[in-house]
Amino acid sequence: MPPPCSRCDLQRVINLETARKLGTATGALVGSLKGAYTSLYAPSRLMAASFSFPMTRISTAVVAAASGGIAGAAAGQQMVQYLFPPGEGTPWLCLGCGHAFRVID
Numbered sequence: 062m063p064p065p066c067s068r069c070d071l072q073r074v075i076n077l078e079t080a081r082k083l084g085t086a087t088g089a090l091v092g093s094l095k096g097a098y099t100s101l102y103a104p105s106r107l108m109a110a111s112f113s114f115p116m117t118r119i120s121t122a123v124v125a126a127a128s129g130g131i132a133g134a135a136a137g138q139q140m141v142q143y144l145f146p147p148g149e150g151t152p153w154l155c156l157g158c159g160h161a162f163r164v165i166d
C-alpha cells in the first residue's frame with residue numbers, strides 16, 4: 062500500500078526504487094537499439110574503408126549496441142537517482158505534484 066503524498070495527500074505515488082530499475086532497463090534497451098541502428102545505417106568512412114565486409118559491420122553494430130546499452134542504463138539510472146530525496150527509508154514520487162519523499166518502514 063503506497064503512502065499518501067506528504068505535500069498534497071494524493072495516493073498516486075510511485076516507488077522510486079522500482080522506477081530506477083525500470084529506468085535502467087528502458088535506458089539500456091533504448092541505448093542498445095540506438096547504438097545498433099546508428100552503426101548499421103549511419104554512413105561511416107571507417108566502415109567504407111573496411112572492404113564493406115558484412116561481418117565487420119554486424120560486429121560493430123553488436124559492440125555499439127552493447128556500449129549504447131551500458132551508457133543508456135547509466136543515463137536511466139542517473140536520471141531517476143536525481144529524483145531521490147536524501148535520507149533513509151523507501152523513496153516515493155508523487156505523480157500529482159512531483160514531490161519526492163521518503164517513508165521509513
Ligand SMILES: [Zn+2]
Nearest residue numbers: 066069155158
Ligand atoms: Zn503530491
